[in-house]
Amino acid sequence: MTAGSHRASYDTLLVEERTDRVVVTLHRPEARNAISGRMITELHEVCAQLERTPKLLLLTGHGGVFAGGADISELVKRGRDEALQGINSRLFERVRRLPMPTLAAVDGWALGGGAELAYACDLRLAGADAVFGNPEPGLGILAAAGACWRLPELVGESVAKQVLLAGRNLDARAAHAAGLVIDVVPAEELVREAHALLDRMARSSATALRLTKLVVDSPGAHPVADDLAQAVLFESEDKKDRMTRFLDRRSRI
Structure with a gap:
């Protein structure tokens, strides 16, 4: 933790507040950082804070995994009414609309809802072991939290359909070639390089x-x-x- 920063207390997140940025680490190590209802609520709290006091946002995952998807044990219980609430999609759109730039530092798996959360950020930086994918149709659902329209905007229709329809996973090199990530760096340097990128942006107005x-x-x-x-x-x-x-x-x- 750097000078002038402090940590807020959450159940599913590690949140460090700095002078010019907020660093959020998805932290559910027992579930590969799967996005649960509780995590959604806590991320809404972070968004509210960033809307009140705009700062840069760095979003990453704990333990070499970004997010292994939405929490399937919760998804299996959701029905039509929950789908119409847009539980994940409303949060990801809120992340998208945050006033200051957002950066996802992705290493390891970013699948399903985890990938869609990364897509919602303005920029993505990949560790060498990063893998993006949307396997939702294999579970009888679709990637309904933005991937079906946001991913084609990011990488083009052809690559998006390879991911969304053919079940292709994009490793770090493929994600970089498609323009999904700004760069690929060694996993052990990911957070440092992410901060260097935010430092560069922070020097701007x-x-x-x-x-x-x-x-x-x-x-x-x-x-x-x-x-x-x-x-x-x-x-x-x-x-x-x-x-x-x-x-x-x-x-x-």
Whole structure:
């Protein structure tokens, strides 16, 4: 734990709050970090905190596994009414809409709901042993928490259908080739490299990151959205300070 950080107490998560980011580790070692109802509730609590106080989010899994899927012992008991509640999909969409960038650091299995949670993040970094897959049809259901429409947006229709229909798993190399992950790093360096990536983003203007994400994620993007976001940034003291420092450095070259 770094200076200036502290840990919040949860049952299924390890949560470390830092000055510029929140680090969330999925922690159900007895179940390969399977996403349970309790974990969903606790992740909603983290989202509420990040909506109140926007920070970068690093999401990873404990013990060399990201998340082995949703908790099947709970899924088997769910019926039509629970499906219509969108228990997982509502959370993952909330993660998607968090105000600041989100990064999933994935090593080991990211299957089913675990994969869909990673897809909901803005960026994914893979450890060498990472494997993404959506085996839901083999259990008589579909990947209904975003994979059916989010994965084609991320990797294209052909690769998405290979995963969703043919049961193909994407290992780290294949995920990188498909553009699903930003890079592949040794497992023992995954968290360090994830923080290095967040450090790079943290050096940017937080407001610029927020507005860029908002414009990129807006449906039916329009030049007016760009203009309005840029108008806000052009009036900020942060923008003037950053550009002045840039010009000062260039003048000394």
